[in-house]
Amino acid sequence: MRKSEMVAGSLHEALRTGPFEHALRLAIQASGLTLARIRARMAERGVAVGLATLSYWQRGRSRPRSAELVLALEEVLELPRGALRDLLSPARREPAPERARYSVTPRQVCANAEAVQKLLVELNNPFDGQLTAQSVHEHLVLAPRRGIERLDLQILRQARIDGVDRDTVIAACEPGELPVRWRSEGTRLGRVATDHDSGVMAVEARFPHPLRRGENLLVDTVFEFTGSGQTCLAWGGGFRSGCQTYCLTVRFPAGDPPARVWRVFRPDNSSPTIDVGDIQVDGNFVAHFIDFDLPPGYYGMRWCWK
Known part of the structure; x- marks a missing residue:
């Protein structure tokens, strides 16, 4: 099986199961686009985003804060509408172990x-x-x-x-x-x-x-x-x-x-x-x-x- 086919298969599964950052990494890999090119194409759609922010999204360090950002990202990566957005919904987030017992309270x-x-x-x-x-x-x-x-x-x-x-x-x-x-x-x-x-x-x-x-x-x-x-x-x-x-x-x-x-x-x-x-x-x-x-x-x- 060619590498591109393997990536496509993994992406299909990731879009179904998540998490968001894993699916995004695979989508970027499948698109063949650099982060700089993704940023430029989002800018063409009137959506400004930094290279560091894109990097954080695909590494799971932060997530998009608006539906407009996610929609532009889906368009640039040629994904079905809602494919990434659905992974950000609270119901799709994988609950972290011990969340019920331990919450972030200091300096929150x-x-x-x-x-x-x-x-x-x-x-x-x-x-x-x-x-x-x-x-x-x-x-x-x-x-x-x-x-x-x-x-x-x-x-x-x-x-x-x-x-x-x-x-x-x-x-x-x-x-x-x-x-x-x-x-x-x-x-x-x-x-x-x-x-x-x-x-x-x-x-x-x-x-x-x-x-x-x-x-x-x-x-x-x-x-x-x-x-x-x-x-x-x-x-x-x-x-x-x-x-x-x-x-x-x-x-x-x-x-x-x-x-x-x-x-x-x-x-x-x-x-x-x-x-x-x-x-x-x-x-x-x-x-x-x-x-x-x-x-x-x-x-x-x-x-x-x-």
Whole structure:
């Protein structure tokens, strides 16, 4: 059997069973089109989409957010109308193991959005929105009892205007759980606002000098916890304006790795959280991922021990 016939047969089955990203990869392979050509043909139909976004779709890192995008994709790939759209319906999504018991709650966009906004207002940062996140690296360490022990947060910020002299760093944890200590090497930490019920802390980070427009500064903050809080089952970052580079690492208790770790994605407050692939835990009991050119949304991991 020729390779093209094998691809066509696999595509037919994938369009029937899914998942979406598998069917899309096969459809692209069967079309013989590059991602750049697909992007150009979608643009001819008045639908703009980035190469990174197309790549994310076929790798399962994100999914199309509108019917218009899916329709244009089906037309370009010469698929029957609705072939890809049907794979995105909630009824066709394969339920993730343990979904009923473990849901993404820490740092979920919708879970803490109101609390975060309240604390931002309380601190009244005059430069809110005037810094962009060039890169964000979060390193979470879990204690032997599976609670949070430490969060190392490094954000490379770029000023949009002259004179920016501070940032607001957010630690959004579990309801009733807040850091007990916090410090920074490169900035002076000032005012603090907390919402204990929501598990959210906002800390003012003062820069060594006012930034010029386009100037970068690394805002590093370490949050320490008791380690005896409730079991942490998920972590991630929510980005209102997207992020160029996001890296998340989670160090699990030595000798006590979880049974399974998933990557998760949530495009906005009104959408369900989607599992987009498994992550392996290495020999040092660390799981991690790094991603680039992220649109607004929530990106993270969740895990379970059984």
